[in-house]
Amino acid sequence: MPKVPVKVVSFDEIVEWSRLLAEKIRGSGWSPDVIVAIARGGYVPARLLCDWLGVTDLVSIQIVHWPVAAQVAEKAYVKYPVNVDLSGKRVLIVDDIVDTGDSVELAKRSIEGCCRPAEVKTAALQLITSVAKFVPDFYAVEVKEWAWFAYPWNAVEDAVGFIMKIVRETGKSEWCLDEMLQAHLEWYGREYVEKRFGHILYALDMLASRGAIRLAKCRA
Template identity: 35%
Template sequence: MAELPEEFNCTITNWEYIYGLCRDVADEVRRDEFEPEVVVALARGGWFAGRCLCDFLGLDDLTSLKMEHYVGTAQKTGEPTVRYPMPEGSVEGKDVLVIDDIADTGGSISRAEAYVEQRDAGEVRTATLQLLDTSEFEPDYVGERLAEWAWVVYPWNFIEDMVDLLSGVMEKADQESYTADELRHYLAEYHDVKRIEMEIAQPNRLPEVLAEMERRGVIEGAGPGEYRLAE
């Protein structure tokens, strides 16, 4: 099981920006005169995009396919496999658009395309909101191409990713306790998450994340306004 490096850049996004990428993908599909009859959204990252594309393209047939690949922000498995298959007959004889949030290696969406084609679908095309230059797979439609690798924190998994990121920086910095400002400092040092970037994308949410980490037993109070990793 491969691990990400201790220090890597992150980009934090918001709903408005991602909604705009959904619109861009839909515009590409219309310009190409492709008229899918069903959207297959890869769980979990493709759900928001899948629903938006149905709205933009006037579709009411949406199904989901779960691929097992990533495990949080710290680990990823090898080849993606199908964990939760689609309902029987959900794409049979239909033209399909497969959508995911991002292609990193491209393994997940490539495997999903092959899986859908094997279910007797009509024409199958693929789309991602974002495409990293590390991807070996080229989707038919792309909202945005990213030249430099970064871990993208989406609004639908903001707390999930921030719990992982903050836990990681606390382990790496190896202090006895941390204030919120110190945690912001380490997020910038290790992951290039600047305070202003985070506050523009997800304003006033660090206290919420810290409270949730405490509720989950990830961290505990270490004095007024200070936190440490729970033992």
């Protein structure tokens, strides 16, 4: 078993989950006037929901909770709040995934406190029920065991974070490609390495060019 379980998510899955989420929202009899995307993971799901639900007003709030892949911040905080008047509006806050739920809950409190909306509801593509302290009003997919879901919009960011996690925890800054790939297999699993191989190579080159790691030739 890998040290960090990783599930790679495709764009096709994102589109299907957003359609399912929209159906659940429509089926509830409730509809939003404005959608608020939680930056940055909520951008794509929120835009897709705008399309499925016929909503044209889209704004964003940035909450920082996972500054590095698979490494949670000590406490979620609002980096960039919503600064618009939403008086009388039904607001739907959207994120890609709810794990602890801290980001979505904080976004809800922030918007209720500053923007005077008529009503605020929350939604996510996925909910990890084993760790969630806050359950959104709507979600498409229930996940029972925690994993790091590698979404397509942060593939290089994940790769950089995963590489640097290996570097920090091993204390080794010089790697050959074969060694690094073997470490990835042990830490993150075969599915991640096979599906994100190109992104791993790109991230290695980027980190080497910045001097964050040193790449060496593998011994024959």
